[in-house]
Amino acid sequence: MAMAASSLLNPSSPTLLNLNFQRSDFGYVNSSTTTYLLTSKLKRSSIRCQSTSTDEPKTKRNLLDNASNLLTNLLSGGNLGSMPVAEGAVTDLFDRPLFFSLYDWFIEHGSVYKLAFGPKAFVVVSDPIVARHILRENAFGYDKGVLADILEPIMGKGLIPADLETWKQRRRVIAPGFHTVYLEAMVKMFRDCSERTILKFEKLLEREELKGSKTIELDLEAEFLSLGLDIIGLGVFNYDFGSVTKESPVIKAVYGTLSEAEHRSTFYIPYWKFPLARWIVPRQRKFHGDLKVINDCLDGLIKNAKETRQETDVEKLQQRDYSNLKDASLLRFLVDMRGADVDDRQLRDDLMTMLIAGHETTAAVLTWTIFFLAQNPSKMKKAQTEIDSVLGPDGPTLDSLKKLEYTRFIIAESLRLYPQPPLLIRRSLSPDTLPGGYKGGKDGYKIPAGTDIFISVYNLHRSPYFWDRPDEFEPERFSVKKNSDIEGWAGFDPSRSPGAFYPNEIMADFSFLPFGGGPRKCVGDQFALLESTVSLAMLLQKFNVELRGSPESVGLVTGATIHTKNGMWCKLSKRSDLQ
Template identity: 85%
Template sequence: MAGSSLLHPSPPTLINLNFRRGELGYFHSSTTTHLLNSKPRHCPLRCQSTSTEEPKTKRNLLDNASNLLTNFLSGGKIGSMPTAEGAVTDLFDRPLFFSLYDWFIEHGSVYKLAFGPKAFVVVSDPIVARHILRENAFSYDKGVLADILEPIMGKGLIPADLDTWKQRRRVIAPAFHSLYLEAMVKTFRNCSERTIVKFEKLLERESLRGGKAIELDLEAEFSSLALDIIGLGVFNYDFGSVTKESPVIKAVYGTLFEAEHRSTFYIPYWKFPLAKWIVPRQRKFYGDLKVINDCLDVLIRNAKETREETDVEKLQQRDYLNLKDASLLRFLVDMRGTDVDDRQLRDDLMTMLIAGHETTAAVLTWAVFFLAQNPSKMKKAQEEIDSVLGQDGPTYESIKKLEYTRLIAVESLRLFPQPPLLIRRSLKPDKLPGGYNGAKDGYAVPAGTDLFISVYNLHRSPYFWDNPNEFEPERFLVEKKSHVEGWAGFDPSRSPGALYPNEIIADFAFLPFGGGPRKCVGDQFALMESTVALAMLLQKFTVELKGSPDSVEQVTGATLHTKNGLWCKLQKRSDIN
């Protein structure tokens, strides 16, 4: 459940970049992941990119028109800061966050992006990110993001206005308590076991034909696994998507595609009068939404019919390991003193469904992608897993001992944050800090300013990370002293007892789940889920990429996906009985 209070979808300023399952048929852009060894435009550092060509010397007519429009409509409203003139045509070459990185290296940690009809402030600095997300958090909201997601998530935690968010956060946050998470490990394990059994059966069939390995799209498999876990953990509903497909599952994916589409399409055409009836994909979307809402209504009604109202403290002390229904829905319905309005519950559940499914599948996908290129690191993880796990699989206690496996998931989130951008809008005038090498007096931003916090840039900043583009899970075990005024450095001891590195340890140079009051409430759920699934996969199998790393093309929407799946060769480990 990475992201803003669960997820930070990418901003609605990009042209749709085509979801990996091929459901989005509009303009698209993709990038080959020349990971760890290519050079982006304007960037002397080794970093992932789509091209090694020289910077453009001439803008075309569309680019020039876009920049002129920006300057005319909003150029003078944002205070003096370095300006990057956006090239609309870049969107047809590669995802925007690559360009944001190039402009970050060229213009600095805070710059204005002149792009189309608006100007945006792009932040790539932990000091400035900390100011926006924690120190002055309630001076910012989600802006246009809330408008885009409202038809899908209503007043769920992501798009909710500040007052609604404060109320729902107080209700939902206590549900992610330690006994619930402990019980969820059993759900993670059982769902992962379905996937493992499926792989074993496929390998058995292949062995009858004399083969030793099977080829699978692991991204699709992880997507099904994550959906099953969210269904059981949040709604007490078994999608069973690892082995079957139902109208509800199809509707869920249809809604996920639409969430991706709306978070990345340049013009919000779905707001036009009659669009929901005239545009085929919008008719399909509202049909999918009805299927899911009808399902959720039944689950909510059933939970209410068996309601056992009690106080939060007693809810958190239940024997969740032996409860037939240990879901979040059960907790929310049984909580005394809360409104259990059906519509609000539905909004909460829909938000967690979309947020919790997408991000976990992406974390697992990219973790395997990196491990397949680093056999020694895969072997190191397998040795740890063999020494910790028994035949019964992961438990809440054993997760604490899987240190290296946990850090693999975290390092994957550093290199491929889910999502790569956070979006905010200033509610009142503010002054941003200058950040590293920025203006000493900072930067004034008026009310209504849209800001992108580039998590991708933060996580790969050469000013705050050593070897920022290398896959090194071990980096999170080592303290890094600060050489930057206003940044406290990286110190694992700053958050004692934390299972996973967080924004406190890295002083906002690492934001896998956001930071401040609107940080994701499901961060531990998501990371524990990823750890269990990864450990169970590596305990039984070794993984190789079917093709070269460069053949794995990447697209971005609310999260980062592959264009055509993560096709891998899977075989049983030869070093175990």
């Protein structure tokens, strides 16, 4: 379960992180870093020019920029010393997507710069050396800041918004639950849930074949969302949403809560904190109604689990025969763990966090993986050949997944190009000195307590300084060691994380952060990666996939995750090469 809700406030009107654009990720990258930077800048500039219909408002925009920068410097900017400043930040955010702006300012100003916005200044980090310092070397000098403020009404004291002491306590309890035997049982459950989706597709194809068609058109993003919800329900708290084939009040409430979580992460003013807002504002009335539906469901599941509690030591819990256990959920593990008594409210917060954070994210990973594969049929075929040679009639197992190396690299490469979440938020708890990073200040940058920091995972993953051909879809890159001549960065080396199924931040020395890094790294990373790989392998084992329209027609919208504007509409057909 990647922590989807770790996205950020986007200073773009009318919402704070509303990325809504159309583009192709291919065809303009030269292997030369210099040429890449030039062509990348020109590409983004041309898109910006197309979105600006007239030059008439430019004077007003300059006045707004100057006023914003002056206000920022007066109220907070001066505390950040000599750090480079992204001038004109406000108006650029009105003209084009945030990611383009953050990336261009990264290329222009370097690894660490100040983003001026009204009365606030945010520090944007796009460098693995600096990210490593914040996430690992001084991890407990930072908290989740504004993110915790937004998510606390939804997730309570779950792992994402929890204060440091609560997080330490809950992490010690929850982390052991994702042990190898549990993951083995989960792979079977991933397989069973994916089989529902496959059967649904096959039945739809059979109907179309009766009409003379060999393809069906589906919004795969919507299908992956349903699949992800079923998996989270069964794997985390032993509840079968059955959302692949039906809809229920609980499912509607989950989607309503997801929508509100995204709304709160993308809105200027936290109006929901105003007195009486929950009763007066229709959206907030609906949200609290949705929360009650979900909480009542979770309370019932927690009550049932406690009534059948079989308390035992962690070691014995990890040795259970999960393949024959009727309830192999994480909730069962947490309830049965000796010495881990916790009130129902905390358990509910833990489950709610995993439900919200782990559902939409995996769907996004699968959606963009298909987006890239559909544009690279040779790579899809290569994955299918590997899948055919490894998987038996019973489908994926944990052992067989170890042999699906290229398929796993495909998942990792999708996460590199479209990370979920695309940005991480931190706030300094005490004064600190950030490293300068590559081409940054030699003495680093001093920041005061209370500084809000955006770690741009998107920039890290597409940095031309740390990745070759960063905008190209190349799963093969993860099989090759990359030496480094950059001081302070150790390059990419798979041997640094022996036995790891998937590329991670250790191999890449923090230039690859699909699940964060350091102590507060996502606890469910292996769950999410295995889930994605099983679902992808089973889909490609049976079907060929192509986009219904052009890649450019797929709009991107971002809130908590990067998702599509109008769905990922694809054409599915049975593989003709199957015997």
